[in-house]
Amino acid sequence: MEENKDLIPVCEPLLNGNELKYVTEAVTTGWISSSGPFVRKFEEGFARYCGARYGVGVCNGTTALHLAVVSLGLGSGDEVVIPDFTMASTAFALCYAGAMPVFVDAEPDTWNIDPRKIEEKITPRTKAIMAVSLFGHPCDMDQVQAIADRHGLIVVEDAAESHGAEYRGRKTGSLARVTAFSFFANKNLTTGEGGMVVTDDEDLYRKCLYYRNVCFPPDEPRNYRHDDIGFNYRLSNLHAAIGLAQVEKADDYCRMRIHNHGLYRKHLDGIGGVTLQATRDTVLHVPWMNGMVVDPDAYGRTRDELMEQLARNNIETRLFFLGMHRQPALLKYGCDGSGNYPVSDGLADNGMYLPSASGLREEQIRHICRIIREFQR
Numbered sequence: 001m002e003e004n005k006d007l008i009p010v011c012e013p014l015l016n017g018n019e020l021k022y023v024t025e026a027v028t029t030g031w032i033s034s035s036g037p038f039v040r041k042f043e044e045g046f047a048r049y050c051g052a053r054y055g056v057g058v059c060n061g062t063t064a065l066h067l068a069v070v071s072l073g074l075g076s077g078d079e080v081v082i083p084d085f086t087m088a089s090t091a092f093a094l095c096y097a098g099a100m101p102v103f104v105d106a107e108p109d110t111w112n113i114d115p116r117k118i119e120e121k122i123t124p125r126t127k128a129i130m131a132v133s134l135f136g137h138p139c140d141m142d143q144v145q146a147i148a149d150r151h152g153l154i155v156v157e158d159a160a161e162s163h164g165a166e167y168r169g170r171k172t173g174s175l176a177r178v179t180a181f182s183f184f185a186n187k188n189l190t191t192g193e194g195g196m197v198v199t200d201d202e203d204l205y206r207k208c209l210y211y212r213n214v215c216f217p218p219d220e221p222r223n224y225r226h227d228d229i230g231f232n233y234r235l236s237n238l239h240a241a242i243g244l245a246q247v248e249k250a251d252d253y254c255r256m257r258i259h260n261h262g263l264y265r266k267h268l269d270g271i272g273g274v275t276l277q278a279t280r281d282t283v284l285h286v287p288w289m290n291g292m293v294v295d296p297d298a299y300g301r302t303r304d305e306l307m308e309q310l311a312r313n314n315i316e317t318r319l320f321f322l323g324m325h326r327q328p329a330l331l332k333y334g335c336d337g338s339g340n341y342p343v344s345d346g347l348a349d350n351g352m353y354l355p356s357a358s359g360l361r362e363e364q365i366r367h368i369c370r371i372i373r374e375f376q377r
């Protein structure tokens with residue numbers, strides 16, 4: 001396909017460090033499977049970056065979540081509270097294990113799970129809260145943890161979208177008992193496809209290693225006898241080679257995302273009816289995506305009309321997630337979709353992602369914002 005030189009993609013990866021050098025090393029040495037040395041280096045490097053002891057690299061963020069869930073022993077009969085407004089993988093990872101996701105509406109400003117609405121969803125079957133740090137903004141982990149402590153629940157963080165973000169000076173990956181990351185191509189740090197479970201808990205770490213590798217007994221000679229049903233969620237050395245190079249440049253990439261978000265704020269300033277995700281003063285917000293909500297009354301156009309206008313100008317955007325209570329797959333699974341989720345519904349119906357790559361240039365952001373400004377009615 002011919003490249004469209006003028007297109008501003010919604011989010012393309014930036015691979016301008018040692019990626020090619022390390023991948024070349026993996027290829028020339030023949031270490032392309034998960035047994036190669038970059039896997040351990042990437043795991044150690046990323047865990048250290050998060051301020052955590054252990055990292056377990058896996059093949060994507062969804063499997064990272066599932067591995068965390070299984071290693072925690074969550075399963076049939078267990079309820080886990082999750083935000084309604086998230087990517088379906090958060091809920092699916094629980095369904096794979098036979099557990100039941102229970103939904104909580106979003107906060108109106110950060111769009112993360114609303115801690116004020118968690119306790120009403122807790123039952124004797126609740127075992128954990130899976131807090132998602134959306135679009136690079138950590139959720140209010142002190143409040144989530146306090147609720148969890150009151151009810152004896154485990155806290156899991158889905159930080160698939162929040163590499164490098166901080167809550168009260170601590171990075172995601174060090175805020176919960178266990179955290180799952182995605183390294184999909186559009187993430188703040190990427191391996192193309194990939195994920196990682198990060199934890200300080202040695203026992204949990206060993207369980208993750210075990211389940212990731214089809215439950216091969218870790219300390220015995222390989223006799224192909226399995227005591228448990230495991231998964232092949234291993235990360236290849238090729239992907240880890242890219243990941244290590246990305247970790248080396250993590251601070252640069254996070255700085256670029258923060259800078260670009262600031263430019264959007266500046267150039268959208270004064271346009272009525274468009275709102276970006278809020279940034280609380282307790283966090284370092286490292287925007288994965290620059291999410292924007294369009295109020296059709298105040299802006300004079302709908303979100304869909306604006307997306308079409310941007311598309312006519314070669315600017316890619318994406319719809320926000322559809323709330324979990326509106327997901328046919330989850331309703332079929334048996335999730336309770338009743339009740340009201342006004343914030344989540346408003347986000348799903350009026351939200352969109354603006355182009356968000358680390359390498360976006362100011363003139364591109366100015367151009368995007370000018371189109372948004374001129375299209376207002």
Ligand SMILES: Cc1ncc(COP(=O)(O)O)c(C=O)c1O
Nearest residue numbers: 060061062087089090160182184
């Ligand atoms: C909140 C959230 N959780 C989980 C995932 C799943 O990650 P992956 O696409 O790597 O499986 C994503 C992916 O974007 C996500 O946004």
